[in-house]
Amino acid sequence: MKATIFFPLVLVALSVSGSLQAANLFAGQDRAANVCAQCHGIHKPAAGAPFPSLAGRDAAYLKEALKQYRSKKRVSEIMNAIAGSLRDNDIDDLVAYYSKLKP
């Protein structure tokens, strides 16, 4: 039984396909909450956790970092695996969300 229909957020996330130009904050928020927050947290990582903070960071830097992880130019076992499945617009959404967030 799937109850996703109850959440407008999901519909937004699903409707974002490769054709959209502008970054989608809600899609970014959704993916950040479901995946990235596990390590990076939303506003900050957990106390004593060895992960860099993402909230409020420079958008261009975050974007470049994710693209480099995706192409394995920047090497990190974990981040190469995670960024490997991100499409360009996923990266845009995530970067838009995290860079605008107050740490």
Add this chain to the structure above:
Amino acid sequence: MKIIKKTINQTILSSAISLLLTASNLYAADHEAKDTQKAHEGVNAHKLFEENCASCHGSDHGGFIAPALNAATLKGRSPTALRTIIMTGSFDTLMPPFYGKLSDTEIRALVQHLQTTPKLPNPAWTINDMKASLKIYADESKLPTKPTYQLGSLDDLIGVAARGKYGRGEGSKAVFINSKTHQKIGEIKTGTAAHIIDYNPVNQRWAYIKTDTAEIFKVDLYTMQAVRSIKTGYNGPGLGVSRDGKYIMAGSFVPHNAVILDANTLEPLKTFELEGVDPDGKMVSSDSGMIIGTPFADIFAIALENAGQVWVVDLKGDFPVTKITDVGRHLHDAFLTHKGRKLMIAAYDDSKVTAIDLQERKIIKKLDAGCVPHLGGGAAVKVDGRTLGFGTNFGSCDKTVVSVWDLDKMEVVKQIPVLGGTESPAAHANAPYVAVDIISKDRRARAVQLIDKKTLEVVKTLDVGGHAYFPEYSADGKFLYISAGYSGDEVVVYDSVSLKKVASIPMESPAGIFSHGRVKYMTRGLLPDEMVK
């Protein structure tokens, strides 16, 4: 907190993991299975497990708030997949990522250790171990005589068990909030995750915090500091305070015992071995379920989960016990009604809630209760002359419902369909809705649903975020507090009538929320006079 000693749901976990595995073949090499042994020399995997994992998975490897990890439960599982789970954690659950916290060698050693270690026998934790663990942090005679902060009534305090991502360390604390201004007043570091917060019903300055690893802290709310602590076992959530504020009773999963403490000094007075004949006629040693002090009498009631018994302990002499047997299979938590004379207790495996008369000390009736009832402290409301009890339950059925019982007639009034499994209801005499947290393992976990007290229909679904659970009203009923737990990392506050979000309080992995007002209204949703004799 949902206790998952027996049930392991692997769907979400395995999909998150396979996502990682297919995203990269870095993890794919299974060669490590062969040449593990020599690589791990010098790593003390047992110690690593005790220090990083046992508070959630059980120091006996038998599971607690996380699944059992031992040779039997992990038989045939791919070491690579297990390594990946430990590195990345399991998304949307309490399982944190240990990448960077533990080295690759340590993680490999842990996997091997877990796959070769059987569930350990119940370790002992005697009254002498407890006595030796008593710690004193402050000279209570020198404490100020009133709060060091401005607050109309201490009942306006709300305590939140902020677990911390890793269930231990810097992130683990109990946070106290002014529920009128939604500002933090103080926090108490608890070492391992705070699990339960209870308040002294007579002397309002004292609170008691029980952690995942069964330490109990006595907390001075006036100065927001821990004054004493004692370790009562290895784990187990059971904690109650007697109506006269003189005694605390705590019970453990590991080992199978319970203890009565002096609420003032935390000194242990008497321990109880939990064992008995279960409803199927077998003699079993038992986990401790809920423990409750009642405004009705100088007693504690304690549930023996596996033995299916409720023991009533009189707070006099040598603390004699009356045993009520055959209450139900796998008992868990409970709530009080009828001025504390009647106890409604959940039986997971029977999908029933059993009503017990604490005066007669016998079973009144077993009521239908949805699948795997988890009462989460319970809720009861008075509407149109009836007293209605609300029962949450977290089993996965085709039809997920919240049960409503008429507590005078002891019969089912309605089973209200809700989005998914539920764990904890909140109600307040002044608030129009009963809130229930949806905890099904998918996006539904973000939701809290509101049931109208009069129509008994779901009228609204809040998209709280994170894993939304443990709703709790402020003592005046004006605000609804909800933990957006797991990675949500905030407590969200709603206006209890308009249901508009009014505040967010950042916090690492918040879980249980406990209003100081609870000392006044016995069961959430009832008026304070409900407990006056």
